[in-house]
Amino acid sequence: MATPLIQMALDSLDFDATVALAEQVAPYVDIFEIGTPCIKYNGIKLVEELRARFPEHLLLVDLKTMDAGEYEATPFYAAGADICTVLGVSGMATISGVIKAAKAHNAEVQIDLINVPDIAECAxxxxxxxAQIVGVHTGLDAQAAGQTPFGDLQTIASLGLDVRISVAGGIKQATVQQVVEAGADIIVVGAAIYGAPSPAESAREIRELVDAAGV
Structure with missing residues (x-):
């Protein structure tokens, strides 16, 4: 199997702090995710800034689109997003709209399975x-209640779909190998990096663990 990609979740509302964090971890990650609160607060200017600074990285904008799929996603693809997210609970009409926008910009779509009742059918x-990516996602509130993404990851991986599987939900150094072995193609890491005393060092550790587990 190919070595999974590492996606760094940029969740701060502060524009300059977000760019500075991205600079620190850039050598060790493959995808920069502009998290939902971050993109709501900073908008398209942050997409443009990160696109200009990191032309070799993939850029995911976590819109979590719920309605008006093509209309909402189009300007973010035009600004340089490689991937936009749409909520699985939005329904196929909205998902199809985001897919249409992505195709127009030679880009990709990730379906976020957060709170989807039947994740297998949605996937x-x-x-x-x-859609090119399916995102298994245990949100912050669910994590606080003790939930993890591992069961859902195994469910989606067992379907054998022609998509990449992204997994998010409290992933850290101690769980990286488990996530890789369960079939993740994209590993989303947030607090384990940005909450560390040295984000760059933490990102480097996770990069080494992912590379070793993917061999």
Whole structure:
């Protein structure tokens, strides 16, 4: 299997702090994710800034689109996003709109399975419609209640769909190998990096663990 990609979740509302963090961890990650609160606060200017600074990195904008899929996603793809997210609970009409916008910009779509009642059916429908990535996602509130993404990851991986599987939800150094072995193609890390005394050192550690586990 190919070595999984590491996606860094940029969740701060502060524009300059977000860019500075990205600079620190850039050598060790593959995808910069502009988290939902971050993109709501900073908007397209942050997409443009990160695109200009990191032309070799993939840039995911975590819109979590719920309605008006094509209309909402289009300006972010035009600004340089490689991937935008759409909520699986939004339904196929909205998902298809984001897929249409992505195709127009030679970009990709990730379906976020957070709070989806039937994740297997949603993943199958999304893949059939043309989404390239399915995101297994245990949100912050669910993490606080003790939930993890590992069971859902195994469910989606067992479907054998022609998509990449992204997994997010409290992943840290101690759980990286488990995530890789369970079938993740994209590993999303947030607090384990940005909450560390040295984000760059933490990102380097996770990079080494992912590379070793993916061999």
């Amino acid at each position: 199958r429908e999304g893949a059939a419609a043309g």
